[in-house]
Amino acid sequence: MPDTPAIEVRGVTRLFESRKGFLFREHTRTEALRGVDLAVRSGSIYGLLGPNGAGKTTLVKILSTLLLPTSGSARVLGHDVVEDSEWLRPRIGLVLGGERGLYNRVSARDNLRYFADLYGIPGGEREARIAAVLERVDLLAAADRRVEEFSRGMKQKLHIARGILHRPEVLFLDEPTIGLDPKSARETRKLVRSLVSDGVTILLTTHYMFEAEELCPEIAVLSKGRIVAHDTVAGLRQLVGGDRTLEAEAYGFDDREVDAVRRLPGVSKVVSEEYGPRTRLTLRLRSLQTSPDDVAAALPGHSELSVRERRTSLEDVYLDLVEEEAH
Ligand SMILES: Nc1ncnc2c1ncn2[C@@H]1O[C@H](COP(=O)(O)OP(=O)(O)OP(=O)(O)O)[C@@H](O)[C@H]1O
Ligand SMILES: [Mg+2]
Numbered sequence: 001m002p003d004t005p006a007i008e009v010r011g012v013t014r015l016f017e018s019r020k021g022f023l024f025r026e027h028t029r030t031e032a033l034r035g036v037d038l039a040v041r042s043g044s045i046y047g048l049l050g051p052n053g054a055g056k057t058t059l060v061k062i063l064s065t066l067l068l069p070t071s072g073s074a075r076v077l078g079h080d081v082v083e084d085s086e087w088l089r090p091r092i093g094l095v096l097g098g099e100r101g102l103y104n105r106v107s108a109r110d111n112l113r114y115f116a117d118l119y120g121i122p123g124g125e126r127e128a129r130i131a132a133v134l135e136r137v138d139l140l141a142a143a144d145r146r147v148e149e150f151s152r153g154m155k156q157k158l159h160i161a162r163g164i165l166h167r168p169e170v171l172f173l174d175e176p177t178i179g180l181d182p183k184s185a186r187e188t189r190k191l192v193r194s195l196v197s198d199g200v201t202i203l204l205t206t207h208y209m210f211e212a213e214e215l216c217p218e219i220a221v222l223s224k225g226r227i228v229a230h231d232t233v234a235g236l237r238q239l240v241g242g243d244r245t246l247e248a249e250a251y252g253f254d255d256r257e258v259d260a261v262r263r264l265p266g267v268s269k270v271v272s273e274e275y276g277p278r279t280r281l282t283l284r285l286r287s288l289q290t291s292p293d294d295v296a297a298a299l300p301g302h303s304e305l306s307v308r309e310r311r312t313s314l315e316d317v318y319l320d321l322v323e324e325e326a327h
Pocket of ligand 2: 056057058327
């Protein structure tokens with residue numbers, strides 16, 4: 001069924017409860033996910049953004065059968081992540097990153113041999129497949145070195161190699177380029193794109209807005225366990241008030257000036273931020289009515305004023321959404 005989403009999340013919640021201390025027992029309760037709905041089309045790549053602690057990794061772990069939801073349901077490839085976890089495991093891949101999940105005392109190649117056996121990759125294919133994924137993540141030259149000698153970025157690449165070794169139909173990438181140098185990060189993004197063109201469905205979390213914008217036609221923003229927006233990048237821009245952003249900078253503005261700027265036609269939002277001795281006003285514009293010259297005219301008497309126009313970035317959108325949520 002081509003119309004069935006590859007990933008479908010309905011009303012998923014996850015509660016973490018723990019007790020700390022011995023004499024003075026302290027009970028902590030965290031609602032990491034508070035009713036998440038999400039659908040990812042088969043063969044597409046979907047971006048999941050959100051501040052630290054928003055619940056991204058928790059959701060990824062639930063979808064990859066590592067963690068149980070407290071309530072709600074989630075299906076991957078049409079199969080329930082709780083009921084059909086055995087069926088799903090060989091068909092999904094997960095890249096969580098970090099230090100865990102690799103064997104440090106043995107080589108990268110031996111790590112992958114272990115996982116190949118675990119995934120049931122036929123013996124005859126094993127070595128060629130391992131060499132191919134190591135090549136794909138540019139680790140072939142270091143294949144026979146012990147992982148404990150690896151840099152953080154090399155370990156991250158090995159995590160990615162491990163995640164794609166068994167050719168999963170759905171891949172969960174939790175901050176895949178964290179710790180990678182710019183060139184390796186770029187190559188990883190290229191690899192992600194090539195996986196999508198091979199037909200793999202990908203759910204990707206990242207804190208790099210340009211990465212999400214570059215890779216993901218659709219994006220959801222998670223904040224405090226809830227999806228606060230999901231749309232295309234263009235749709236999200238409209239949601240926060242338009243494509244155009246103007247920035248005016250000078251040595252301080254008074255309230256009257258900020259008000260004057262806010263009243264200019266088409267201005268949907270004005271944010272004021274201090275940058276050392278300078279203040280920056282960021283204006284979101286719904287229309288073409290107001291130009292940089294109009295803004296300059298509304299702020300007379302600042303000899304050091306600079307006004308520039310740029311396209312609203314995904315970072316602007318993200319900060320607006322997450323900020324609104326905080327209020
Ligand atoms: N095993 C756990 N026990 C208790 N609380 C947990 C556990 N795992 C996660 N949490 C809590 O759940 C919330 C969501 O955490 P999660 O790791 O999913 O966030 P995240 O969006 O991935 O953040 P980051 O961007 O920092 O990776 C946080 O408040 C976190 O402290
Ligand atoms: Mg995380």
